[in-house]
Amino acid sequence: MQDCGEFQTVDADKERKEMGRIGRFIRLERKRQDMTLSDLGEAAGLTPSLLSRIELGKTLPSLMSLRMISRALNVSMFSMFSSVEVDSQIVRAADRKKIQRSEYSVQFELLAPNVTGYMEPVLISLEPGTASCDSLMTHPADEWIMVLQGKIDAELNGKIYTLNEHDCLYIDGSSVAHRYVNTSESVAQAVVVMSPPGW
Secondary structure: OEOOOEOOOOOHHHHHHHHHHHHHHHHHHHHHOOOOHHHHHHHHOEOHHHHHHHHOOOOOEOHHHHHHHHHHHOOOOHHHHOOOOOOOOOOOHHHOOEEEEHHHOEEEEEOOOOOOOOOEEEEEEEOOOOEOOOOOEOOOOEEEEEEEEOOEEEEEOOEEEEEOOOOEEEEEOOOOOEEEEEOOOOOEEEEEEEEOOOO
16 A cells, blocks of 8 residues: 655645545545445555545645545546536636646646546646656556647656657557656646546
């Protein structure tokens, strides 16, 4: 079992609210699925003690921990982060659901109203020298990426492919372990579309 660390934020009040919201969501979803903390811990590869602290709002999980929990519960990470419901086909920039990992300067923004459809478009913003996740990962979804700004190295099964502005890449996420790294000297942004949804 892993204890993947804590999510760091700057605004203490915002952090407390976010910890509470994420913890309540995970606890309600776990109980809805009739899972114990041990069941969820085994499915997610995390310790029950870490899960208990998260559910009680005592710690905000790392991005990797959130991914592991969301996959174990079969829910989107975005559903944990925002209580704002977009009841429209149009998603205004100010209304996007966001996941921010400040200690690694990574931000994910959902570009669709929700994650109930067949695809999940996400805007990724990476500060120089940062990566989309800590290590290479696979997931049961196809993935398409287009770099909008900067330069991104796509690490695929140990090989590195440099993507410049407007370059695109399509991968089978279930068989290709991958992540994205900003190798430019300014913020890099890319649109990533996953089908089926997998964040």
